[in-house]
Amino acid sequence: MEANTAKFICRCQEITEEEIYKAIEDGATTIKGIKDRTEATMGLCQGRTCRRLIERMLPASGEPSRERYSCRPPVRTVKIGDLLKDESSKGEFE
Amino acid sequence: MSSVDAVVIGGGVIGCAVAYNLAKAGVSVAIVERDDICAGTSAACDTAIHLQSKSPGLHLRMAQESIKLFPELQKDFDEDIHFKKTGTMIAIQTREQNEVMRVFAERQRNNGLDVVILDRAAAVEKQPMMKGDLVGATYCTADATIHPQFLTKGYFQAAKKYGAKAMLHTNVENIALKDGHVASVITNRGNIQCKYVVNACGAYAPFIGKLTGLDIPIAPRRGQIVVTEPMPKFTHTIVNCARYIAAKFRPDLLGTSEADRMGIGLSLTQTERGNLLIGGTREFVGYDTRTTQKALLYILQHAANILPALKDIHIIRTFAGLRPFTPDGLPILGNVPGIEGFVMAAGHEGDGLALSAITGRLITEIICEKQSAYDFDLTKLSLERYKNLDIKAFEAQYAVYK
Incomplete structure (x- = not known):
């Protein structure tokens, strides 16, 4: 398939359709395979948008069972300070 | 049945580095990986190429020699591996x-x-x-950072460039021996005749060892x-x-x-x-x-x-x-006793990225039976150093099959 270099699939990381197809040519059959080869889905939204687009581009032989954990878009990002505010981990290192 | 000189089992950073070095040296090689490159540890780590975290002695010297090789690798790779001296x-x-x-x-x-x-x-x-x-x-100032997945991909793609055959999503089911020598690797996608098998399966290396009756303390x-x-x-x-x-x-x-x-x-x-x-x-x-x-x-x-x-x-x-x-923090590299052609390249703990370059070189020297360019005491890295280890106690202590 002719890839259009102007098409961005992963907007966070600015990964193009051409790069995704190159990864597939290199042997990727899963979202994780694409991710490791291109950094797609690794941006701020963690694949919320591009995951579905990439899934449609993958060859049919992909093994969906492996895919359960490779995309985990956060509902919203959390500040480290907020996570530590009221947790029992405090004191462990103090 | 297809036929190559060497089958490298494992498509992580170590397996890809070994396949790259072998292919570049003119050895016909196949990478057999049950999932995909970087499916395990090589994409679940940070970016550090640490010298300071190496134990002074053989471990540190290997890392020091290894880190020298990355600028040269970058020249041979199409992929930018983001190698940077950061300290x-x-x-x-x-x-x-x-x-x-x-x-x-x-x-x-x-x-x-x-x-x-x-x-x-x-x-x-x-x-x-x-x-x-x-x-x-x-x-x-000597420590550096690198892109783990792009480094692995760099080795993988360059290995293919030099003629390595990539067999992803291929599961090794058995290793056939003949007269105490590796004869072929049996996979779910056919058998591969070979003289050498490199076990580069990292944390999963014991499972490949078991196929030939070897106990590997990883x-x-x-x-x-x-x-x-x-x-x-x-x-x-x-x-x-x-x-x-x-x-x-x-x-x-x-x-x-x-x-x-x-x-x-x-x-x-x-x-x-x-x-x-x-x-x-x-x-x-x-x-x-x-x-x-x-x-x-x-x-x-x-x-x-x-x-x-x-x-x-x-x-x-x-x-x-x-x-x-591994029990002593050093990888297990090289030939094993009793099985000609079975070569270990696993057990790097958190040092796989740093030691990948030197591991690829050393394993290739061993398989090509070349005089080593380094003066490392390889007996300290051999599986044989563990011959008196109680493997059952090791597996129980470190929850190997938990």
Whole structure:
């Protein structure tokens, strides 16, 4: 398939359709395979948008069972300070 | 049945590095990987190429030779592997740690690694973000960072360029021997006749060993890591803490609290994209790659104690990887007793990225029966060094099949 270099699939990381197809040519059959080869889905939204687009581009032989954990878009990002505010981990290192 | 000189089992950074070096040396080679490249540890780690975290002696010397090879590899790869000399500072938080690190640094200096120890004021001046709970820090400029997946992909693609055959999503079911010599690898996609098999399966290497009746003392050691949003340059070096070094080499020096038992120690690197990778743990929990809330909070609390500015940064992801642990912290490389043509290249624990380049060279020298360009004592890396080890006790102690 002719890839259009102007098409961005992963907007966070600015990964193009051409790069995704190159990864597939290199042997990727899963979202994780694409991710490791291109950094797609690794941006701020963690694949919320591009995951579905990439899934449609993958060859049919992909093994969906492996895919359960490779995309985990956060509902919203959390500040480290907020996570530590009221947790029992405090004191462990103090 | 297809036929090659060597089958490399495992498509992680070590297997791809070995296949690359073999193919470049003119050996016909196939990489057989049950999943995909970087499916395991090689994509579940941070970006550090550490010299300071290597034990002075053979371990450090191998890393020193290995790190010299990355600029050359970059020239041969199409992929940008993001190799960068950044240096490392190791935060020291107590006077006891200071004494241990002083001795460790002195031994490293005697091995040609230029590590200095700074007092608190000098450490904070050098790394303004590090103004939390510390009494001082080590500083060394020799450490570097790299892109783990792109390094693995770089080896993989260059291996294919030199003629290596890639067999992804291919499961090794058995290894056939003939007269005590490797004869073929049996997979779910056909048999491959070969003279050599390289076991580069990292934490999973014991399973491949079992196919030929070999006991391989490698245990999965889980490391959990937190990923933050992309940031402008946060620290200009990798940042570790003395607990990290203790957790790696001398867990007995840690206390007995829950965090101590998890082997919590700081490892902070920053990717080219700006994400901070904040680790980590060293846990023996079998092949469980889940993250745990407890450990992640301990990691973040400990990191924020050293680098208070972290509290204002958002996290976007967490993950865990399995480091292939060996009893003495050194990888298992080279021929094995009793099975001609079976070659080990596994057990690098958290040093796989750093040692991948030298491992590829050494294994290729062994298979090509070439005089080594290095003067390493390979008997210290051989599987045979464990011949008196009680494998059942090892598997039980380190939860190998949990």
